[in-house]
Amino acid sequence: MAPMRVKSFAQRHAEEPRTPSPFTGGAEGHLPEINEDDVFRDVVKKLSEFITEVVTLPSTFEQLRTTIAGDSLRDLVEHLSLECTNPAIVNALLALKWHYNASSEDKGLGEARASACEIVAWRLLTRLSEREAVDYCLYEIPAVTDDSTSEDDTNQQDEERATETTALLSQAWTNTAENARKVLEQTGTSRRSRLFQSISRLTMSMTFDGGSDDEEDDPTSSFIGLNALEIAAIADAKRFLSQNVVQKIITGIWNGDIVFWDSLSVHAEKKPRFYNAHTADPFSRLRVPKYLKSFEVLFFASFLALYYSVLVERNPTRITPIEVLLYIWFGAFIYDELSEWIDAGSIFYAADVWNLFDVIMMSIGIMFAIMRIIGLSRNDRMIVDLAFDILSLEALFMVPRICSILSLSPYWGTLIPCLKEMGKDFIKFMVLVVIIYLGFLTTFSLVGRDRFSLPDMTMILTKIFFGSSYVGFDHMKQIDPIFGPPLMLIFITLSSILLMGSLTGMLSNSFSRVISHAREEYLYVYSVYVLEASTSNRLTHFYPPFNLLALVIFRPLRIFLPSDNKFRAARILLLKATHLPIVGAIMFYELVRGKLKDPDEFAGFFKGPRQETTTLGTPVRPSLKSQQPKRNSDTSYRRSRFTSVSDFSPRFVRPGRTGNVDEDTGEAPTDVEVRIAELSSKIDKLTDLVVRLQAANDTK
Structure with missing residues (x-):
């Protein structure tokens, strides 16, 4: 008996007439044909044409999600999950979400189209396996360049050079947006900063639906270098970020199971990959957001201790050694915040509410230092007392800043958006x-x-x-x-x-x-912090106060080491020398944490590559034959497009339809669920065939 083939979505769409939706103006919309090699702007334009055609009346988010108003969106999701292999599809949907929210033509219609893009983005992820979801969410939009390999290599080297020296270069200020953009490109500032500068140009003069083909006028160029999660944070896509499939990825980044840097070497490249403790450089754990936050708390605790010591001593005649340490801590804190602003960009930096506290703390510290110096130089007791009074205001912001770690818990993190x-x-x-x-x-x-x-x-x-x-x-x-x-x-x-x-x-x-919407608000704050802490383009990140040591040494060293490779190697050497105790503590923590865990406990998806184990617990490397998924006649197999994340494990076979998977739960099907769905589909077809044969025999 020949196996029954599942009809493709295009065949079912052509054979099954649909009732026009009253919410979409009676138009079904031509499904976009998106090729794998389409550039980001083309993907955005094709999706924009479809969304504009099918969403013509204002609709709420729930109407698009639960009523016939979203029928065309379901068709688009199914079409994209089966036919589209372009890695920038989720990036494009979230960029459109931001664009429609910023549109000033029709607020109600713009919000409806923005909600439609967000719904399609998260439903598409639920149709993918978990590893495919990681690939889509962490795919960074590349710059459009020529096909010349040598030119690509040159651009890559220039990018690496810029990102490594970003923190050492001064920020130039100009009066015009064009000059600011040129200066930012020359100094190697993160591309995320360019997004803030192009908002007015994008919302006032350009649309995704048309415009000049000139690259200089391309509004999508502002999203170059951003992955889907970063665009979601910028677009305020809180429902998308709160989905379970997305939160699994963010939690994996938070715990260090997904890393962007796995080695500290001259030729290291930033790309998302699963952490492998046997092959990764231990110093790469310094970039894990969980450890960054832990050390940040320790730094602020020592900062507060120095602060109290200076105020209790309150020496009006001279600067004491403890006050010198306080100035060092202030300098390290200010330099670290400046580096964070350059790396994350204005959008991400402003999205974190605690950064407002940091800015106020920096302002108070600078005012105290200025007043203290003026008072001592003039021997004016009144100015000195005023300086200490200004420093007393620091406690209003420093004490809550130390307790900011509570915002990562669901309870306290919910109260912050409310306040x-x-x-x-x-x-x-x-x-x-x-x-x-x-x-x-x-x-x-x-x-x-x-x-x-x-x-x-x-x-x-x-x-x-x-x-x-x-x-x-x-x-x-x-x-x-x-x-x-x-x-x-x-x-x-x-x-x-x-x-x-x-x-x-x-x-x-x-x-x-x-x-x-407490859960969405909390997860948005949590997601912004994780992305802000993990997506830096700089290879070497010095913890404060060691960052001041790097500044003092490498600012003049640039004169003697013009070669970027030597300069980067010197920074890596200093990082390893100064942060060795911190890395040792991290390794000890992970060793103890790994031993205390039950080895048979299911640790979740983001624990690196899964390996088969023998009865003695010895890991066995999977054979090459087992890494090749079989192509079933009723299965749509998607080939791997990203080698950075999926090198360690085979792709999972995904059926043509995911069966009864609830697309609004945000859960991506695992490999076991996919195979269960395949078996269930075959059993249903076999049962239906048997019933029809019995009915035919009964009629005879």
Whole structure:
């Protein structure tokens, strides 16, 4: 009996007529034909044409996800999962999500199309195996170059040279965006910074639906060098980032199971790969976000200890050795933040709420140092005391900054977005309060000008606003016997009842609005931090305060070592010499952690390549024959396109349809689930065939 073949999506789409959707204007839309070798701009343009054609009316996210409004999106997902092999497909969908959100033509329609792109992106990942999902999410958009191999090699060397020396070069400031872009390219600043500079050009003058073919006017060029997860963070795709399949990848990056650098050598290249403890350089563990965060907490703890020591000693006559150490810590902190801003770019740096605390801490530290030097040089005790008073303000931000590690927990991490949103609404509401307050302040000051000065009246009204209503009743007749009582009653009523009640209700609504999406908000904050800490283009990353040592040594050393290979080798040597104790502690932790774990425990997907084990637990290298998946007649086999992530393990065979996999759960099918789906599909077909044969025999 010949095996039954599953019809392709194109055949089913042609044979099965569909009812036009009222949400899509009655048009079914021509499915985009995306080739594997299409450049990023072409992929974006083809997807944009389809999304624009099928989403023509404003629709909510839930309507597109659960109703017939999203039928065309389901067709697109199935078509892309079976026919498209372009690695930039998820990047393009998320870039379109950002574009439609930024569009100012029709806000409702733009949000609907942005939601459609986000839905298609995450549903596409659920149709892929987990390793394919890693490939798609961590694929970085390459720059469009000529086909010449030598030119490609030259560009790659230039990029490596730029990324390695980025932290050592000064940031030039210019007045025009064009000059700023040229300076950033010349100094090797991360391409992520260019995205911030091209926002106005992209949203105001260019669209993804058309435009000049000139590369200089290409709005998609701003996304060059970004992977899908970074674009999702920029596009505010919180639902996409909160999907389980995406969070598995981010958690793998956080734990160091997925790394971008596996060696510290002159010719090392940045690309995503699974961590292999037997082949990777131990010093590459310095780039793991989990260890970066742990050392950051230790650095801030020592920073706080020096801070308290200087304030307790408070020497007004000279700079003590402890204060010198505090200045060193301040310098290392400022230089590390500057390097982080250059590596991550303005968008990512501003997305992390704790970076605002860092900026304020740096400003207070610089002001303290300036005032301290001026006071000691002039021997002015007042300026010295003012400097220490300014330094006292540092505790308001340093203590919460040390406790920022709590934001990585689900409970505390949920409260931060709530407080952030409530703070925004509070500031907006206070504009109305100030307007009303200024009106009454002007009136009361003029009416009671003979008895109360402007500062006295300001203090009286401020006390009333903050709940001391009896103050108003005590002074209303003194202000004016005729107009004072009625005006004061109106002001007290507005302050105590109307404004305070409205403010409380508004903040409560803000809290409820954010807490209803608490998981998405928390995972967004968590994802931004992981991406910010892991996607640096610099090979050598010095922990503070060792980064100051690298700055002092290698800034003048650039004069004597013009060769980039020698310069990079020298940085690697210094990194290994200074960070050897830290790496030793990391290796000891991983050794103990590995021994304490149950060897038979299923550790999840992101634990490196899975290997077969014997009864004694000795790993056995899989044979080459086992690495070749069989091509079944009812299976659509996708060839591997990325050797960086999938070198260690074979691709999983993915069926033409994933059966009953819930595409909205965000779970990507594992290899076992894929094979179970294949067997279930064959059993269903065999059962259906037997039933039909029995029915045919009964009719005879």
